[in-house]
Each structure stands twice: as structure tokens, then as C-alpha cells.
Amino acid sequence: MAKKGKAFLVLAIIAAAVFALVYFGITLTSNLGKSQTQVTTEDAAKKLDKLFKDISVASAEPVKGQIDLDPVAVGDSLPDISKFPISVENTTDSFVEIFSSTEKSGTGIDGWLNEVATDFNDAKITVNGTTVSVKIRNIASGTATDYIKSGKYVPDAFTPSNELWGEMVKAQGIKTELVSKRLVGNVAGIVSNKAKYDELVDKYGSLNVKTITDAIAENELSMGYTDPFASSTGLNFLVTALKTFDNKDLLGDKAVQGFEKFQANVPFISSTTLQMREAAKTGMLDAFVLEYQTFVNAADFKSGYVFTPFGVRHDSPLYALGDMPQEKLDIIKKFAEFAGQEKYQSLAKEKGFNGLEDYHSEMEAVDGSLLSSAQKVWKEKKDVNKPIAAVFVADVSGSMDGEPLNRLKESLLTGQKYLGRDNSIGFVSYADNVTINLPIGKYDTNQQSMFVGAINSLQAAGGTATFDGIVVAMKMLQDELAANPDVKPLIFVLSDGETNEGHSLKDIRGLIETYKVPIYTIGYNANIKALESISSINEAASINADTDDVVYKIGNLLNVQM
Numbered sequence: 226m227a228k229k230g231k232a233f234l235v236l237a238i239i240a241a242a243v244f245a246l247v248y249f250g251i252t253l254t255s256n257l258g259k260s261q262t263q264v265t266t267e268d269a270a271k272k273l274d275k276l277f278k279d280i281s282v283a284s285a286e287p288v289k290g291q292i293d294l295d296p297v298a299v300g301d302s303l304p305d306i307s308k309f310p311i312s313v314e315n316t317t318d319s320f321v322e323i324f325s326s327t328e329k330s331g332t333g334i335d336g337w338l339n340e341v342a343t344d345f346n347d348a349k350i351t352v353n354g355t356t357v358s359v360k361i362r363n364i365a366s367g368t369a370t371d372y373i374k375s376g377k378y379v380p381d382a383f384t385p386s387n388e389l390w391g392e393m394v395k396a397q398g399i400k401t402e403l404v405s406k407r408l409v410g411n412v413a414g415i416v417s418n419k420a421k422y423d424e425l426v427d428k429y430g431s432l433n434v435k436t437i438t439d440a441i442a443e444n445e446l447s448m449g450y451t452d453p454f455a456s457s458t459g460l461n462f463l464v465t466a467l468k469t470f471d472n473k474d475l476l477g478d479k480a481v482q483g484f485e486k487f488q489a490n491v492p493f494i495s496s497t498t499l500q501m502r503e504a505a506k507t508g509m510l511d512a513f514v515l516e517y518q519t520f521v522n523a524a525d526f527k528s529g530y531v532f533t534p535f536g537v538r539h540d541s542p543l544y545a546l547g548d549m550p551q552e553k554l555d556i557i558k559k560f561a562e563f564a565g566q567e568k569y570q571s572l573a574k575e576k577g578f579n580g581l582e583d584y585h586s587e588m589e590a591v592d593g594s595l596l597s598s599a600q601k602v603w604k605e606k607k608d609v610n611k612p613i614a615a616v617f618v619a620d621v622s623g624s625m626d627g628e629p630l631n632r633l634k635e636s637l638l639t640g641q642k643y644l645g646r647d648n649s650i651g652f653v654s655y656a657d658n659v660t661i662n663l664p665i666g667k668y669d670t671n672q673q674s675m676f677v678g679a680i681n682s683l684q685a686a687g688g689t690a691t692f693d694g695i696v697v698a699m700k701m702l703q704d705e706l707a708a709n710p711d712v713k714p715l716i717f718v719l720s721d722g723e724t725n726e727g728h729s730l731k732d733i734r735g736l737i738e739t740y741k742v743p744i745y746t747i748g749y750n751a752n753i754k755a756l757e758s759i760s761s762i763n764e765a766a767s768i769n770a771d772t773d774d775v776v777y778k779i780g781n782l783l784n785v786q787m
Contacts, residue, residue, distance in 0.1 A: 269739040270703070276728060276736075277700045280693045281658040290677030292670065293642075300375030302639050302777045309368075313342040313361040319352070321381035321556045322360040324373075326457065328386065329409060329541060330363040334522050334576045337409060338384070338541075341564045341572075350563070352555045359560050366390045367455035373399060379546055382557050384408055386457035386516070387539045388590050389464065396593025400547055402554070405561035407540035409570070410579040413458040414534040416505070416520060417512035421446065422531040434462070434535045434587075435469040437512070442486045448512040449493035451501055453603055454784055457539060458498070458514045463603055464591055465536035475591065476598055485606050493764065494607070504764040518577040537586045604645070604784065613648040614665055614705045614712040616698035618691075619683060620720035622656045626685035629721050629749045636747075636779040637680050637719070643783040644668050649712065651701050652679045655694035656687030657726050665705045690727030691720055691756070695744065699736060714742045717782075718756060721749040730755050737762050747779060 312330045315322075329338040339361060346358040364372075366385035372378045374397045382404070385391060395401045415437060417425075422432060425446065429436040440446040451459035467475050470483030493510060495501040498519065505513050506525055515523075516539055520532050545557050563569070573579050591599075619633060644650060650672065651665035662679035666672045695718060702714040724730075737744065743765035746756035760767035768778050 265739055269736055273696070273700055273703060273736055276696045276732065280690075280696060280727065282697055283658065283660045284664075285660050285662045285679070285682070287663060287675045288678035288682055289671075289674040290679075290681050292674050292677055293638075298375075299371050299780075300377040302780050303372060303375065303377050304777055306362075306372065306378040309362055309364040311360060312336075312339045312363045313346070313359065315360040316346040316358040317356050319355045319552065319556070320358045320360055321553050321560075322362060323382040323384060323543075323557075323560075324364050324369040324380045325361050325384050326366045326369075326386045326541065327363055328411070328516060328518055329384075329578075330361050334518075337569075337573050337576050337578060338564070341569050342560075344569075345560055345563050348563070350559055352552055352559065355552075357552075357556045357559070359556070365455060366457045367452075367460070370394060373397075373546065381547075381549060381553055382543060382545050384541050384543045386411070386541060387413070387461060387537050388542050389460050389537060389596055390457070391542055391544050392590055392593035393596050394544070394546070394593070396597065402545040403542060404545050404554075404557050405543040405565070407538075408543055408561065408564050409541050409573045410582060411539040411541065412517045412534040412581050412584050413461045413536055413539050414515060414517055414520065414532045415448070415512050416515050416526060416530050416532055419529050419531055421511040422533075432531075432533045434465045438466050438469055438483070438487045441490050442483075444490045446511050447492055447509065449491070449495060449501055449504060449510050450514045451495050451498055452781070452784075454600055455781055456498060458516055460596070460600070461536040461539075462514050464596065464599055465587065467599055467602075468588055475595055476602060481602060481606065484602070488607050489611065491607075495764075495766070500764070500766050503761070507764065509764070517580050521577045521580060534581055534584045535587060537588060537590070538584065608645060608647065608713070611711060611713045613645070613715055614650070614702060614709070615648065615715040615717060616651040616653055616665065616701050618694040618698050618716060618718045619652070619654045619680075620656075620689060620691065620694075620718075620722075621654045621683050621685045621687075622689040622722075623686050624689070625721050625749070630683060630685045632749060633719050634680050634683060638677065640779045640783045641673065641676055641680075643780055644673075649705065649709075650676060651698075651705075652676060653694055653698050653701070654679075654683055655690050655697075656685070657690055658687075659690065659693050659697045661697065661701070665701055688726035689720070689722060689724050691718065691724040692729060692733050693727035694718070695759070696728060696733060696736075699733075699740065699742060702742060703740070714740075716742055716744040718744060718746045718759075719749070720746070720756060723755060730758060734762065745782060747782070 325338050328335050342359050342361045349356050369383060370390045370393055373394050391401060425432050425436060425440055441448055450462045453459040453463040467480045467484055471477050471480035474480060493504055501513050504510060517532060520526055543561050545554055570579060646668055649665050649667050652663035654660050654662055663675055698716045741763055743763045744759050745765045746760045746767045748769045757767040
């Protein structure tokens with residue numbers, strides 16, 4: 226018996242060994258000739274299928290909604306002006322309010338204008354025998370321009386980063402007077418890593434926007450830039466790029482065709498400078514746009530990077546706006562003179578301004594109506610060679626009931642007007658389980674109507690299975706990519722809180738990294754660190770918006786990405 230048992234054990238071991246050899250042989254040979262990317266993608270597909278099968282997924286009956294064909298009215302979505310902080314309060318009844326760009330009315334190195342304004346108010350300066358002061362409001366140039374152009378809130382004066390915004394305000398028919406062409410010196414530039422800079426200089430002889438656009442069009446450079454609707458540097462880059470394609474006709478066929486070829490190879494457009502900087506830290510970009518004052522103060526870029534200026538200078542011009550009493554105009558002029566004193570220009574130098582003084586603008590000021598048209602061309606052409614397929618993932622858990630869900634609906638109904646017609650969209654909602662409210666389809670009038678219907682039909686109840694919703698969206702997008710390999714996939718997640726049901730971030734992180742699908746997250750009065758972590762995986766933006774400004778912020782985000 227002992228011999229038989231020993232023989233059986235030996236046979237069992239041999240059988241197990243043979244099985245193992247066969248199994249691993251099949252596994253190894255199945256991957257022969259395949260790249261690591263192919264193997265990883267296949268593994269990811271298996272994991273995605275497994276996760277998807279674990280989720281309870283329902284399909285809603287599509288419902289058509291009434292679409293609004295009126296163009297977007299930016300003023301309607303702008304929050305109350307109180308959302309943007311007063312960085313220096315006026316100290317007298319006779320004062321002017323000045324909208325100031327954020328790089329000079331923030332804190333620390335970004336607080337130059339605040340220090341000037343505080344000293345101005347302390348100096349007890351008088352106009353016609355009356356002591357006067359200034360009030361500074363910290364607000365990005367593009368957003369400030371939206372307020373002024375729409376008439377929702379017009380301050381006494383405006384100091385954007387560059388003159389392009391002033392031209393746009395003027396083109397809208399708003400009375401503007403250039404009080405000072407320069408409050409403080411700054412320039413926009415392309416920041417490139419040293420190795421890529423040397424490589425391009427060797428090939429093209431120099432680095433400028435012309436050689437940059439040529440290199441990108443030939444797929445020799447991976448570069449990102451910022452939203453030309455919101456960012457001063459982004460708008461400057463757009464106009465400068467168009468002019469390199471046709472210096473005589475900014476919007477002519479030659480310029481537009483050149484832009485299309487260039488844009489086809491741009492891998493990244495960020496909504497904000499902060500998002501651009503975070504993407505740059507990953508090392509995935511060879512170059513990106515930035516203001517010089519930010520560049521010299523950024524520890525990340527102290528070595529290994531080269532700054533190349535371009536376009537119009539960013540010298541913070543100061544404009545008086547509207548029909549105002551002479552007294553107010555005199556206050557604005559007094560303030561400009563005060564800021565120009567040697568003491569404050571030296572202070573500016575300490576904060577990174579007034580560098581690269583030898584650089585002169587490469588082009589004259591562009592008419593404001595042309596600038597608005599250039600923005601529209603950018604919106605129409607930025608994805609022309611690679612249409613987008615996006616899935617919106619909406620949290621309809623119980624905590625979203627009431628005002629949060631109402632604002633989510635309002636923000637999506639407004640935001641959908643920014644979606645490009647060449648793109649495709651789908652819609653998913655989740656609570657404890659996940660519902661596919663709208664399968665991915667081309668965003669024609671019919672799909673738009675069903676998207677609106679899906680939004681209007683949302684009701685809140687249950688738990689929060691955020692990552693289950695993301696898994697379903699990823700599965701929908703992978704199926705879409707199988708049918709249309711040329712589309713660019715995106716996911717937008719709208720939620721108010723942490724996940725408390727279903728899968729976790731740990732479960733799906735590897736899938737997000739493998740598929741490289743950017744996941745943009747929008748939080749409603751929430752502390753959603755997990756969602757922020759997801760957005761950061763593939764350099765997407767995360768907006769923590771409260772109920773007052775989420776409509777405007779989502780509109781901006783969709784305008785850039787869709």
C-alpha cells in the first residue's frame with residue numbers, strides 16, 4: 226500500500242508539473258511577438274470586463290427634451306461678483322474699483338499691486354481737495370473680460386495681463402481709455418526642456434513660435450498651452466501662432482489650415498496655468514507656455530529649462546472704463562503715476578516682474594473683433610482631426626437631492642451648448658447602481674435632445690458608487706474606440722462626495738493609467754480628494770465648485786475640452 230501511495234504521489238506531482246508547463250507555455254507563447262503595451266492593454270480589457278460584470282447596470286429608456294437653440298449668454302452663467310475677492314479695500318468714499326489680473330493682486334510674490342494700492346491708500350492722496358483711494362479686485366483677465374463685455378459688472382478700471390483683453394472690451398462697444406500702457410513689465414514665453422531646446426535650435430537655427438509650430442506640425446515636439454478664452458498666455462499664443470501661418474490675414478485659409486495641421490499634434494490644452502504646471506512636472510511635455518514672472522519664481526524650473534518669449538508683452542496696461550466723472554479718471558491717473566515710482570518698480574523686480582526688458586512685442590495690437598473671431602476658429606478647429614467621445618457621469622445619490630442636483634442639471638444644460646457638433650457623447654448616472662441614460666452617439670440635434678431629456682429626468686436617492694460609474698463609462702468608451710479608433714476619449718464626473726458603495730480607486734487606478742483616459746471631476750460643495758486623485762493620474766482638471774459658480778466653471782471646462 227505504501228508503494229502504491231508513493232507512486233500515486235509521484236504521478237500527481239508529475240501531472241501538476243506538466244499542467245504548469247503547459248499553462249505557462251500557452252501564456253508565454255500567447256504573448257510572443259506582442260509589445261508590452263499590447264499585453265498590458267489585453268490584461269486591462271480582461272480586468273475591465275470583469276469589473277463591469279460585477280456591477281448592476283441598467284439602461285434607461287431615452288427621453289427627448291426640449292433643446293434651446295439660442296447661443297450661450299455668458300453673462301447669465303457668471304456668478305455674483307462677490308465670488309472674486311477684494312484684495313485691497315478702499316479707505317475713503319471717493320474711490321475707484323480696479324479689476325486686476327491674478328499674478329499681481331494675489332498673495333506673496335503675486336501681490337505686487339496690492340502692496341502698491343495699500344501704500345497709495347495710506348498716502349492720503351487728494352483730488353480736488355478730497356482724499357481718494359482705490360479698491361482692488363483679484364480676478365483673472367479672461368473672466369474679468371466676460372463680466373465687462375456682458376455688462377454684468379463693469380468696474381471703474383481694468384488692468385489685465387496684456388492689451389489683447391483691452392482690445393476685446395473696446396470692440397464690444399464699451400468706452401475704454403488707456404491710462405497707462407504699462408504698470409509693470411512681464412512677458413509670455415515658451416518654456417522648453419534644455420535637451421529639446423538644443424535639438425530644435427540645431428535643426429531650425431532658433432526657437433520661436435514659427436519654429437515651434439513647424440516642429441509640432443511635424444510631430445517633433447510635445448507641447449501644451451492654455452485656454453485662449455480664459456488665459457492671457459493662451460490667447461497670446463493662439464494669435465501669435467495664427468500670424469506665423471499668415472502674417473497678413475489672421476483668419477485666412479492659409480492661417481486656418483496651418484493651425485489645423487499644428488493643432489492635430491498638440492497633446493494637451495489646459496484650462497488653467499496651474500493645471501499646465503502640474504502636467505509639466507510629469508515630464509511628459511517637452512514645452513509649455515508660461516509668464517516670465519511665474520517662471521522665475523517656480524522652483525521646479527530652476528534648472529534644465531529655457532524660457533523663450535513670444536507675442537505681445539504682458540505689461541499690465543491700465544484702462545478706464547465707461548463714462549465716468551473727471552474725478553474718478555483723475556484718481557486712476559494718480560494711481561498709475563504712483564505705481565510707476567522707482568520704489569514700486571524695484572519692488573516689482575523683487576517679485577519677478579520687469580525682467581527681459583529688451584524683449585519687444587513681435588506684433589502690433591490686434592483688433593478686438595479679430596481676437597473674438599480667432600477664439601471661435603480655435604473652438605471649431607482644435608479637434609477637427611481627432612473628434613472627441615465623452616461620457617458624462619453624474620452622481621444622483623441621496624446627498625445630491627435638492628439644490629445640488631438642481632445645480633448639476635443647470636450646469637449641464639448650460640454647458641451642453643459648448644459641445645462641438647463633430648464630437649460624440651454619452652451619459653451615465655449612478656447611486657447604489659449605475660444607469661446608462663444615453664449610449665454614446667454623434668452630438669447631432671437628436672442626440673442633443675436626448676441628452677437634455679436624460680438630464681431633466683435625473684432623480685436623487687441611494688448611496689454613492691462613483692467608481693462603478695467610472696468603470697461603466699470606461700467600458701462604453703472602449704467599445705466606442707473599437708468601432709472608431711480615431712476618437713479621443715474623455716470622462717466628466719460630477720459628484721458631491723466620497724464613494725461609499727461599490728468599487729474603489731485602488732480597484733480601477735491601473736485601468737485609468739493603462740487606457741490614459743483623462744477624467745475631469747467637478748465637485749459640488751465637496752471635499753473629494755479621491756476624485757482629485759483620479760483627475761491627476763492623466764493630467765485632467767479637478768474643479769471644486771460651489772453652487773454659485775459651478776455653471777460658469779463647467780461652461781469654461783467644456784468650452785476647452787469639447
